Amino acid sequence: MTPLFQGTAHTERERPVIMSKVGLVFVPAWGAGHITSMLEFAKRLLLAAATGTRRFSITVLLIKPPSRDFSSTSLSHMRSLSSAGLDVRFHRLPELDPPEHTDGPEDFISLYFQLHKPHVKAAIIASSSPVPISAILIDFFATPLIDVAHELSLPAYVYFSSNSLMLGLILHLPVLDAAAAETPTELDRAGGDYYIEVPGVVRLPWGLMPSPFLDRKSRGYAWFVYHGRRFREAEGIVVNTAAEIEPAYLSALAEGRFVVAEGGGPAMPKVYPVGPVLSLGDGGGDAEGGAGGRECVVWLDKQPEGSVVFLCFGSGGCFGAHQVKEMAAGLERSGHRFLWCVRSMVVDGSNRQIVDTNPDEVLPQGFLERTKDRGMVWPSWAPQVEILSHRAVGGFVTHCGWNSCLEGLWFGVPMLAWPLYAEQHLNQVLMVRDLEVAVGLEVDRKGGNFVAAGELERGVRCLMGEGEEGRRVRAKVGEMRRASRKAVEDQGGSSYMNLKQLAEDLVCLSVAQGAQQ
Known part of the structure; x- marks a missing residue:
């Protein structure tokens, strides 16, 4: 692969340092609210691990936005991260024809990620030298790529750029969907006195649900049910919020209260609240506004x-x-x-x-x-x-x-x-x-x-x-x-401590993988 932007270069003399690094692959969505948040998180993770015994090497796989290129703001973030002296590089995946006849943006985005599965797999394999890849981190619309992680025997982490309430409701949606199969008219009611309730956690008017949740017959709704199930297969979920912002919902996630239902299933993955993840250093990104x-x-x-x-x-x-x-x-x-x-x-x-x-x-x-x-x-x-x-x-x-x-x-x-x-x-x-x-x-x-x-x-x-x-x-x-x-202070901030914990968990996974080889 030819890198779009190249971070820290490595020589043969540096090989002992390279071998002590933990290789990660990030796969962001192309939307500005998704990719800039994930890139800022990558920067924070690299800096948080800079003082540890093992550091990270991150490869970001870029899916070209359909019908256009990346926004100038996104490109500016890539250049800034590449020039910061951090071990990060960017690679464009092969350009594919976008899916046809889709049912809204959620259907399009999820299908587009699914089409990229073979190219993501090939790119991860190509990225595994000289630093072996220990885990992949994907956008929350990219859960079809968890199949790639399984095929390569790698743990997958989900990066969730919204809040923990939204995360909890996506995790809970398969439970609601199963109930609706028995009473199919219930979830079709959009308004009135109908409420969605997660017992002991939250009660919300149905009319305030996210747009794709409102139409049970849409493919966007079906994708969110799918994503809610696949989230539970992840090793962990990184969420852009903080304990100080959403204490109750984060506690409910940690206790598995959003996923409790008949029939069991995979356990609730570990959640890492690391927010607020914001890009504040460029004064607002004048690259786009000029x-x-x-x-x-x-x-x-x-x-x-x-x-x-x-x-x-x-x-x-x-x-x-x-x-x-x-x-x-x-x-x-x-x-x-x-x-x-x-x-x-x-x-x-x-x-x-x-x-x-x-x-x-x-x-x-x-x-x-x-x-x-x-x-x-x-x-x-x-x-x-x-x-x-x-x-x-x-x-x-x-x-x-x-x-x-x-x-x-x-x-x-x-x-x-x-x-x-x-x-x-x-x-x-x-x-x-x-x-x-x-x-x-x-x-x-x-x-x-x-x-x-x-x-x-x-x-x-x-x-x-x-x-x-x-x-x-x-x-x-x-x-x-x-x-x-x-929350993000490096002297005991809750999100900073969660970021350090994630770094330690990734290192432990890397060590365990090395011991098995």
Whole structure:
């Protein structure tokens, strides 16, 4: 294999050091929220093991995104990791034709990983010299690759880039599915007074379940049942959360309460909470935004402390013309300062791409002129980390993607929760109900996650004002800011200790494999 990026090189003189290393193969998904999180985790694992008797050598196998290449942000992370003096290298797998006639993104992603099984196996074998591979770590959509691990007699670990509540529900989904086979109408009810309950752990309205869970007849649902079963075959699951953030759900996972059901089955694998895993060192990743990404930060420099509400909806968040006009009306009537990232979607066949927006084409006539003294509409990619860390930002209207939630917690920014897709409605429950660090919006999920102007106005006023709920949310998010930072401290932080434990467990596996050879 020809490396895409090459980390630390090795010579024959270094061979004794090489032989004391533990070889690992990582297989990330190509989406920005998946690959950047796994790469940051790889960096932390390499650094955590740097003082041990054995160090790690990591090979990252890259699956080319369908219909495009990796985002500039992802490529920037790869270059940064390769140039950091760490033993890591990147290899592109052979390009394959994407699967046809798929039933939604979850079906597509899972099938695409399945198609890559022979190439992943060949790449792992090729990567086993001079450092033998001791384990593979895969994205949570890549569980078909556990078959490859079995064929090569290697332990497989799953990297779960979302939270432990979502992890628990995926593990529990086969239990729900088995129950639904006896009463097939139960899981088809999406709303009303129907609840999903894991006894002694959590009770949730069915209408707030992750999108693929809502349609039992879809292949996306079938894949999540499949992934839930395959998770139990893993040696361990690395999850991007912390004991300080989700103590109850992590305890339930450790005790196996999400997987208890008739018929037994594989035991619950060990869970390693190592979060928050965030990429914070690049000031927000200006590689994608270019120099223009600084203009909105310069505008923030001129605003009073804690006065601006920041609206940003992730790499896949965009809205139709009617919703944009409702948002504009709500922001204008709220009276608060705002920085609003507005982007559009272009659809070309099955390929959807988020692109820059011309504000004059989507905003109400005169809106920009009327709000020019207290607002900025940003029609391009925005450096979210740099913005959330800015002293002028006092609130964050977010789609509740897990990376964005963790960034909000890290910087102590109170949030207004507007979930759009995937597991984001579930994340809203965690942020609003469990952690109390966000104000909830009334979102019409059946109406395309529509939020009316008056509801956005109410939410912004509540978040940024002096009412009781806003004060409580600000106090809670301040507590979580301190807790999330403490979790990753190298002096007793819970996530750091879990990371060290994982490193020790991987070394022990490597030693055991060496003894058997």
